[in-house]
Amino acid sequence: MKVRMTILWLVVGIPLAWGVAKTLQNALKLFQ
Amino acid sequence: MAARIPDQSSESLGGSGFLDRQHTIASRDYNRFLVPPAALAVHLSIGQAYAFSTFNLPLTKLLGVSQSAPGDWKLAQVGWIFSIGILFLGASAAVFGHWVERVGPRRAMFTAALCFGGGFFVSAVGIHLHQIWLLYLGYGVLGGCGLGIGYISPVSTLIKWFPDRPGMATGMAIMGFGGGALIAAPLSLLLMEHFKSAASNGVLETFVAMGAIYLLFIMIGALVVRIPPADWKPAGWTAPTQPKKLVTSAHVDVDTAWRTPQFWLLWGVLCMNVTAGIGVLGQASPMIQEMFSGRVSPAGAAGFVGLLSLFNMGGRFFWASISDYIGRKNTYFVFFLLGIVLYAAVPTIGRLGSVSLFVAAFVVILSMYGGGFATIPAYLRDMFGTMHVGAIHGRLLTAWSAAGVLGPVLVNYIRQFQIDSGVPKAQAYSVTMYIMCGMLFIGFLCNAAIRAVEERHHYREAMQGSQTG
Numbered sequence: 001m002k003v004r005m006t007i008l009w010l011v012v013g014i015p016l017a018w019g020v021a022k023t024l025q026n027a028l029k030l031f032q
Numbered sequence: 033m034a035a036r037i038p039d040q041s042s043e044s045l046g047g048s049g050f051l052d053r054q055h056t057i058a059s060r061d062y063n064r065f066l067v068p069p070a071a072l073a074v075h076l077s078i079g080q081a082y083a084f085s086t087f088n089l090p091l092t093k094l095l096g097v098s099q100s101a102p103g104d105w106k107l108a109q110v111g112w113i114f115s116i117g118i119l120f121l122g123a124s125a126a127v128f129g130h131w132v133e134r135v136g137p138r139r140a141m142f143t144a145a146l147c148f149g150g151g152f153f154v155s156a157v158g159i160h161l162h163q164i165w166l167l168y169l170g171y172g173v174l175g176g177c178g179l180g181i182g183y184i185s186p187v188s189t190l191i192k193w194f195p196d197r198p199g200m201a202t203g204m205a206i207m208g209f210g211g212g213a214l215i216a217a218p219l220s221l222l223l224m225e226h227f228k229s230a231a232s233n234g235v236l237e238t239f240v241a242m243g244a245i246y247l248l249f250i251m252i253g254a255l256v257v258r259i260p261p262a263d264w265k266p267a268g269w270t271a272p273t274q275p276k277k278l279v280t281s282a283h284v285d286v287d288t289a290w291r292t293p294q295f296w297l298l299w300g301v302l303c304m305n306v307t308a309g310i311g312v313l314g315q316a317s318p319m320i321q322e323m324f325s326g327r328v329s330p331a332g333a334a335g336f337v338g339l340l341s342l343f344n345m346g347g348r349f350f351w352a353s354i355s356d357y358i359g360r361k362n363t364y365f366v367f368f369l370l371g372i373v374l375y376a377a378v379p380t381i382g383r384l385g386s387v388s389l390f391v392a393a394f395v396v397i398l399s400m401y402g403g404g405f406a407t408i409p410a411y412l413r414d415m416f417g418t419m420h421v422g423a424i425h426g427r428l429l430t431a432w433s434a435a436g437v438l439g440p441v442l443v444n445y446i447r448q449f450q451i452d453s454g455v456p457k458a459q460a461y462s463v464t465m466y467i468m469c470g471m472l473f474i475g476f477l478c479n480a481a482i483r484a485v486e487e488r489h490h491y492r493e494a495m496q497g498s499q500t501g
Binding site: 018019031 | 065069217252332342
């Protein structure tokens, strides 16, 4: 069950983290 | 924190299909923390809607590829695709809310996957044949139904799994709707770039790919989601012995709920909170460039929009979780009072020329905009119980549709009126900000007027159940 939960959280977490990182990259242009 | 399920041998599991509600009752070793990622899989997918604008310009260059050619669709025509989608989001959430409660989350998520993914495929056919009505029908009608059904599908399930932290649980899922745009915007650009060729700008292929990705992703949520048995409670948790004034242990039927003043007061609360945020979200880029002319570049303004999206997403989880401790009513009081102070301060901040203060004010405002969406399901649960909370939430989302029209219209038209009256562009937003303060004050009054639902509205069988149980 723990493995299943880890995999599932990674499945949703990785794309979300990627989207957040991309957005932060763009947001930094505001302060440049 | 793993939640243990009591023996459910008495539950009838036979004679039901894989998608049926009965088939989704959790087993003894099911961990309730599997439900939030299942809900996130749905909301991260349908949150793509907020990033649909990345397709607007490419859809006007399907024939000309690098630039619009005669016969290509106009931007105004393309703009209708998103508007129809949002209209059908509200309508389908209101109409299918009761059905979602009845059939359970798995069938609802499965349907949402087919509608949302199918909407992309039908739209791809529309792009191939260059028939815009197929995009209205595909992404707009079919996809919009997927948005509405998908949005409400995990809400009541999460509330039932997390009676100890309903705000946090629904906040986590609804945060996904905000986060979906953060993924979809760069993903769309990446896919269009990948599929681009001399004969195509890659939109058709991107629609097919995104349809497949979202169909699969929502299906993962549908496979994983489970509902707790009727008598289930988190391990070690007992319902508060001293009930709070606004938190009911009874239930209100959906058809009764929407006839109560509480429903319409909450409708007003959501509508005013969303109106104040949505108008700014749509105009954020031109607003910061006009208020700080020459100091903020278009790229910087795009960064500002991204920052607002991040706080819109983060606010959903943050404020909904906070509401578990300070109460829903107090949380909305914070939104309205702090919102009024911040909106009223914006014209002064503009005159001072402080970009940092301006950005700080708006990221807080947008966090409360997201927080308003995420806290409302738990507020509904407090007022009307868990029995039909998903269906009631679906009907309440019509406030979103109303605010979606009201907010941008207010910001755009008042700005234009000000400019036409000779007000400099940098100051054209001042009146809008004060009107937003007024709208937030109406929301504040609606929230202040909310009282517990009268006992005569409580569902009779549930009442008996709670008295005997």
